[in-house]
Amino acid sequence: MTLKFAQNKTNATPIHVVESDGLSNFVEGLSESARNWVASQEFRAGLGHFVIVPNADGGIDSVIAGYGNETARKRGRFHLATVAAALPEGNYELETLPASFDLETELLGWLLSGYSFDRYKTRPAHKASIVAPANCDAAKLEAIAAGEALTRDLINTPTSDMGPPQLQEAFETLAAQHGAETVVRVGQDLLDQNFPMIHTVGRASAQEPRLLEMRWGSKGPKLTLVGKGVCFDTGGLNIKPGASMGLMKKDMGGSAAVLGLAHMIMSLGLPLQLRVLVPAVENAIDGSAFRPQDVLTSRKGLTVEINNTDAEGRLVLADALALADEEETDLIVSMATLTGAARVAVGPDLAPYYVDAQADASALEEAATTVADPVWRMPFHDPYEAMIEPSIADLDNAPKGGFAGSITAALFLRRFVTENARYMHFDIYGWQPKPAPTRPVGGVGQGTRALLEALPELLDM
Secondary structure (H helix, E strand, O other): OOOOOOOOOOOOEEEEEEOHHHHHHHHHOOOHHHHHHHHHOOOOOOOOOEEEEEOOOOOEEEEEEEOOOHHHHOOOOOOHHHHHHHOOOEEEEEEEOOOOOOHHHHHHHHHHOOOOOOOOOOOOOOOEEEOOOOOOOHHHHHHHHHHHHHHHHHHHOOOOOOOHHHHHHHHHHHHHHHOOEEEEEEOHHHHHOOOHHHHHHHOOOOOOOEEEEEEEOOOOOEEEEEEOEEEEEOOOOOOOOHHHHOOHHHHHHHHHHHHHHHHHHHHOOOOOEEEEEEEEEEEOOOOOOOOOOOEEEOOOOOEEEOOOOOOOHHHHHHHHHHHHHOOOOOEEEEEEOOOHHHHHHHOOOOEEEEEOOHHHHHHHHHHHHHHOOOEEEEOOOHHHHHHHOOOOOOEEOOOOOOOOHHHHHHHHHHOOOOOOOOEEEEEOOOEEOOOEOOEOOEEOOOOHHHHHHHHHHHOOO
């Protein structure tokens, strides 16, 4: 599977993208036979609809793709991808475009419409390729598509083939591809080097817990990405019911997202210093599993009372964030499939995020709109700090009551970033529950394209 633009423009079939209210004017410019053909197809230029106009030899003369109206477009994104997925084999090029056409988003959608997860099952190959227009950044779009495909592949792979050792392998493969340096701490190393909570969460698994670290770039502002790498989450001794455990292969979606973003950054050669940290564990059950009411001492020195072993993601992230915070950094970003509360609040399509600085929020949200990667700001609400402070330890990993679960988790993580002023946290879902243009059911990136687009302003590059 290669998500790239067509290399050969020769004999590319033209595509005319037409809005519903512009169809009659467009059709007037066609030949009589073409007008009659379009009329016979009852084509109305609705979103995702298209008509193939034949030539005199019975081949394809052109394609007219509907772009609907503004109201319809607001209810989705990547509208041209539906057409791309249905066209017959061949090369195509955009020729007529309405003023409302979002060129780079629609081109990225075309590329991503070719994604399929085919590791275990052969799937039909994507047939339609598109020529990159001269006024688009083709290399950037291909890098974004490749990063998104990496994220999806990692999430979609079941834990039998994507446990902590395999996540480490994928991590090291990405680093080698871009000439990045890595450090891996495994098992006893975590205790010897003071990462006690990562070790505690992962010690019950037959696959040893580990902390993966990557560095790339020697000049420019410093960006640290921290991704939750819980390769499977049983819930620990507070075991999940079967229905809740069914998608837990995706609980490493935060690590998959930051690795996809790292690929984009390194492929594009952005002028920054990148550091990636991934605590990779499996939250399993055996006689060594940590227990409710245990009190753990974190790398930061803060003590944590365990009131639910199913709130383990924040524990492994906390030790990784403490390490990130020990070095002066311009921006620290964590990404995690952290709470069900976030899904209840905003559903699966939006990526909730937390940040203190309004300027950072504004930069991210403008970028998210530009690249059609929706995010939603949630509050670091200081009055809720008391909810994460139990009676016998500094912090509570699972406050009772069930209120504000995503907010209290974010506040918990913020306690481990004290030396660097700028911290941003994403509580993502990482999964597409229903098929949508460019997004089949399965793993999906969230927030990464928005972050990539915002980085020049966030880091003053």
